[in-house]
Amino acid sequence: MLTSIKCEKFHQQIIAFRKGLNVVVGDDLATNSIGKSTLLMVIDFIMGGDGFLEHNHDVVAELGHHEYRATFNFGGAYYFFAETLEWPT
Numbered sequence: 001m002l003t004s005i006k007c008e009k010f011h012q013q014i015i016a017f018r019k020g021l022n023v024v025v026g027d028d029l030a031t032n033s034i035g036k037s038t039l040l041m042v043i044d045f046i047m048g049g050d051g052f053l054e055h056n057h058d059v060v061a062e063l064g065h066h067e068y069r070a071t072f073n074f075g076g077a078y079y080f081f082a083e084t085l086e087w088p089t
Helices: 036-046 051-055 057-063
Strands: 002-006 014-016 066-074 077-085
Touching (some): 036 077, 051 057
Antiparallel strands (some): 066 077
8 A cells, every 4th residue: 555655846745645545635725736636647657657757748847856755555564665757957
């Protein structure tokens, strides 16, 4: 189970997940472009997907070089993985 994602580029640098259903919602003002879809694409990326790189060129180019650190819990044992994203400037 994915338990957290950490990135220095996030407004909230650590995003924690709980067992069960986790929901990504916007703010009380229903503001667009605050990162809901981007977070879902980051989750896909750390799970091995390439949709983030294929469909979010603008986000990737804007953020530049950075790293996503993910923590998983499998059977009570914690595993830590990092995915580095390098984009030509």
